[in-house]
Amino acid sequence: MSIFRFPLLVWLGIGILITSLGIRQSFGIFMMPVSEHFQTGREFFSFAIALQNLLFGVFQPFIGMAADKWGSKKIILAGAISYALGLYLTSTALAPETLYLSLGALVGLGLSCTSYVIVLGAVAKVVPAEHAAKAFGLTTAAGSFGMFAMIPGAQSLMTQFGWQGALQAFAMMCTVMIAFGLFMKTAQPKQQAATNSEDEQTLKQALQEAFAHKGYWLIHAGFFVCGFHVMFIATHLPSYLADKDLPTATAAMALAYVGIFNIFGSYFWGVMGDKFSKRHVMSALYLLRTAVIAAFVTLPVTEHTAALFGAAIGFCWLGTVPLTSGLVRQIFGARYLSTLYGLVFFTHQVGSFLGAWAGGRIYDFYGSYDPIWWSTVVLAFAAALIHLPINDRPVPRLSLAMA
Structure with a gap:
């Protein structure tokens, strides 16, 4: 299937992700x-972002269940409003503790309603299984384009209007998600051989089936590592580069490179997931991450190495999303993907919480990011090994239905 033949719902989802994740990655x-x-150390802001990601994950399974039951449209509209309100309240906060509610809880809720789990769950119901990883890869790449577009824009807005004005501008941009969400129609599952089997399964049965599958928990463990990596780097890379006496624009450009190269990387890894074993492709991705991060912390940090790191880590930044969601769909089917992937995403966000918070905590304690950088190298290598023993065959229920 050509990407130009994907249903309209896919393209609306892409527009929502560009806005939602583009803003998020600029924090x-x-x-x-x-x-x-606010005259606080870095741990304060780190904890606010960590809380945002933890609550993003805590809300996600329940939001996924709601989307599976009532459709994605209402969920996205409510999430966009929460997102905008959280950004605005952050910009007008008088006390730092307010950020725990605004940037933490409200933005976390908004993200859980407007990001990958909800959009990919809707996409899974309108795209055939054999093209799912490709569609997921294209949709994931959208968030990366938002990162590429938003981060330089955020830097420019801060220069012109201060950080409060930049956040207020982002709050206004949330109306884009509302506009696209209004046109999202609740999709019915694509007619396939396994559809009747999926429709007859209850949510309780789907959860019992997944929890009894060893591979499902290995998927959780691997996605935990992804969350740790992504939020540590996104949150602390600008400060790390500033500590190396590099210009502010260097960090913005490095993160922009992460975004632009992830556009190609997400689609590439998604296509590879359609052609080859997703678990083997995932292991290869994490081995590449291991090498990239190890090289960055070993070599001297300059404007050139920062740009190269942004491009290299960007290529394998969110390629995990189409592969992970594709594995869950491949093993368990599309009916409860928003719920099952939502639970996996919760584990991802626990990793995100620890990556964002521990980065600030360790820096404030040691005065250096070196310990946390090397921990990301070890975790990347462990994740490469974790995916190898996953049994990625469809569960017997689906195998019998397709026989």
């Missing part, structure tokens, strides 16, 4: 101005 460049404004 790292707000760390230093916000910390200076």
